[in-house]
Amino acid sequence: MDRGFLGTLPLADERDDDSYLDFVEGVRTFTLTKISPVVKERTPSAIAEYEARAGHKASTIEDARAALDPVPVIATRNRFMRSSQEMMWRRIAETYHRREAELLAELDRYDRLGPGTVEWDPTFVYPDYYAKVEFHIQPGNYHADPLAGYIYHYGTKIFYTGRNNQDDVQREWVNLAPVPADGIVRRVMDQACSAGQSTTALKERFPEAEVWGIDIAAPMVRYAHKRAVDMGLDVHFAQRAAEDTKFPDNYFDLVYSRILFHELPPDIAEQVVHETYRILRPGGLFIVIDFANRTPGLTSPADDYFRDFDTHHNGEPYASLFVYSDFTGLLRRAGFRNVIENYTPQMYQPMRVCEK
Ligand SMILES: C[S@@+](CC[C@H](N)C(=O)[O-])C[C@H]1O[C@@H](n2cnc3c(N)ncnc32)[C@H](O)[C@@H]1O
DSSP states (O other), X not given: XXXXXXXXXXXXXXXXXXXXXXHHHHHHHHIIIIIHHHHHHHHHHHHHHHHHHXXXXXXXXXXXXXXXXXSHHHHXXXXXXXXXXXXHHHHHHHHHHTTHHHHHHHHHHHHTOSSSEEEOOTTOOOOHHHHTOOGGGOTTTTTSSTTHHHHHHHHHXXXXXXXXXXXXXXXXXHHHOOOOTTOOOSEEEEESOTTTHHHHHHHHHSTTSEEEEEEXXXXXXXXXXXXXXXXXXXXXXXEOBTTBOOOOTTOEEEEEEESOGGGSOHHHHHHHHHHHHXXXXXXXXXXXXXXXXXOTTSSOHHHHHHHTHHHHHSSOTTHHHHHTSOHHHHHHHTTOEEEESOSOTTSSSOEEEEEO
């Protein structure tokens, strides 16, 4: 049944689902706040014990796996991270699919409502690099389940352990973004907008601007539009690949991109950077929030092991490739100038800012 909203998030179908999902959120919170610090403390001695046993220095990620996988507290942390993720998606999908007919009719109805617009194409062919993956192990990925937008949005509540019920995370990042030197912000793109949480935050920050949210997945832009309509915000959503946006040259003053690039294979990441350069006007800014890059060989095997967890266990096949790539170099080679690698050093992820 329709039980109303938490912020802009439709509540679960039944209280029973809420309490199950609250338990899952608790498992994740406990893992991050209580188990992970113990893991951090235990890691150096586990590596040293492995080196003594093996008779050589731990120098590769395989060494780190042999050293760390069997340690009970680390195995528990890894199991809890993976299982809480599986439990979360399973129950969220169950709760919304119980209302599937009603929610699909809702999306159909909202497709034609304003303010704002949505465009999507039922014949769109998803590229293999995307369609063959279930990112974050979400069953059906962002695109193959028509209710994926609802499901992903609830997932962000649990992922951020209750700290994102009012799009708090997206709003915080959007409010930190700089504007072009001439102060002109007439057109803004949210690149890979998912449920549109950054897009609506951008519209709130730049109410006079024409704001677009694009995403490759139809269920995401449809849900994002529904959410924006409910919020009374005039935003345009469109199903577009970030590497082929169909916008004219020099169209946008600001392209904002949060946590897309680590989900792209390197060749597509390069195409997206060039396409973004094309659609920005001279002086326009490209703002990218994503993982920091690391230099291969300059990290410890234990760091690599934890960094690689998402690639190994959480459906993020390209995340480690992104982390060990020279993304800043790629931005510069594409023509961007004044590239700042870490515009917001106080934050837990770098914000890269570059100018066309
Ligand atoms: C982690 S989510 C982005 C979160 C969102 N930017 C926010 O701030 O809440 C990644 C999104 O990228 C989209 N995506 C992946 N590859 C894409 C591509 N080539 N073009 C456009 N969107 C893409 C996915 O469909 C997904 O919705």
